[in-house]
Amino acid sequence: MIISKARITAIGSYVPERKLTNDELEKLVETNDEWIVKRTGIKERRIARDDEHTSDIGYQAALNLVERYDKSLEDVDMIIACTMTPDFKTPSVASLVQAKLGIKHTGAIDVNAACSGFAYGLHVANGMISSGFHRKILVIGAETLSKITDYEDRSTCILFGDGGGAVLVEYDEKQPSFLSYHLGSEGEKAKNLYCSDLSSCMFEEDIIHTNKFVQNGREVYKWAVTTVPRGIKEVLENAAMSLSDVNWFVPHSANLRMIESICQKTDFPMEKTLYSLVEYGNTSAATIPLSLDIGVREGKVNNGDILLLYGFGGGLTHAGMLIRWNT
Incomplete structure (x- = not known):
């Protein structure tokens, strides 16, 4: 911890x-x-x-x-x-x-x-x-x-x-929110998700130089559904907690099928998972705060709840965090 x-x-x-x-x-x-x-x-x-x-x-x-x-x-x-x-x-x-x-x-x-x-x-x-x-x-x-x-x-x-x-x-040292974390990066897989800019030879092969978003969805999907469950395990172990202690899982809202797969692999119920993609799509760095705020506004997230946040994407990077909600 x-x-x-x-x-x-x-x-x-x-x-x-x-x-x-x-x-x-x-x-x-x-x-x-x-x-x-x-x-x-x-x-x-x-x-x-x-x-x-x-x-x-x-x-x-x-x-x-x-x-x-x-x-x-x-x-x-x-x-x-x-x-x-x-x-x-x-x-x-x-x-x-x-x-x-x-x-x-x-x-x-x-x-x-x-x-x-x-x-x-x-x-x-x-x-x-x-x-x-x-x-x-x-x-x-x-x-x-x-x-x-x-x-x-x-x-x-x-x-x-x-x-x-x-x-x-x-x-606030008496009621801190942050309980544990786990970070990671696999830059060797960067070519699977990028937006070109100054470099035209970032990888061994030429990249698509259009200044538009490029993604190999299949490879990113495979990476996420194996990497995130392992990361979740690390976050929980670092806090000496288990998934049964988590009230809400708030993953990056990339794709509902991806979230379902992660929940299935970790044996975490989808009904205790918050996501924002249905109405807002994939908003990258905004998906987790949007999902969390939906939970707050709908009265699902309450003070004292333990939340497991997990972002994953370009880099390829991933970051998990266990927090106690107490606004």
């Missing part, structure tokens, strides 16, 4: 207004609602406006947090934005959110671990606060994947959507 002095005290979320349904996708590529739902569980996803970017989504999620929990962000001393779709290479999304919020005395950094990003962001925030260097950190998971999605590729365009979530992590 780790020594933590940090507690998650509030959560908020935001998704763009525009919906992209399976029926609408049928007009863009050779697909249909039955085919998409059968293979992914996704019915629709949200799409950002042309003038709406990741920093806007992160900002709105933070405002939602403030409104619901009556929290002040004026004394936040670090903003961590987890995303693979930043507005710019520089400045960071966190800096842009800082400007929108008007917080003058805060650090601002981005974390790019793709679909594992939010779990990594929480890990960093917990370490910063538990070390004594920080007292109040805003962690955001936000994406505008629609801006890097190839809508001529039916294997990927059916999956991705836009949205964001935010949590406030504060110093």
Whole structure:
């Protein structure tokens, strides 16, 4: 069990207004609602406006947090934005959110671990606060994947959507949230999930250089359904706990069939699993906070509950975390 002095005290979320349904996708590529739902569980996803970017989504999620929990962000001393779709290479999304919020005395950094990003962001925030260097950190998971999605590729365009979530992590040594963690990376498998940019020879063979999202879904699926169950075992052992102690499993909402396979391999009930993909699709670093907030708003997640978060994706990276919910 780790020594933590940090507690998650509030959560908020935001998704763009525009919906992209399976029926609408049928007009863009050779697909249909039955085919998409059968293979992914996704019915629709949200799409950002042309003038709406990741920093806007992160900002709105933070405002939602403030409104619901009556929290002040004026004394936040670090903003961590987890995303693979930043507005710019520089400045960071966190800096842009800082400007929108008007917080003058805060650090601002981005974390790019793709679909594992939010779990990594929480890990960093917990370490910063538990070390004594920080007292109040805003962690955001936000994406505008629609801006890097190839809508001529039916294997990927059916999956991705836009949205964001935010949590406030504060110093609290009496009721810490963080119980254990497990991190991992397999960069040798990176070619199975990427978006090209500066390098044209990242791997032995040439990559597809289109600045659009490229995924070998079959290989990522095989990797996730073997890697995540092993990681879950490590997270629980590190906390000297078992799956029977977990109230809710909150995995990255990549694909419902993938989540079902992970639950089957770990013998964890799907009815105790939270996911956001049915209405929002795969939103990368935003899926876990969106899923968690759905559980909170629906009254499923209650104070004292033990939650198992697990992100996995580009890198290939994965990150698991056991937390006690007590906002």
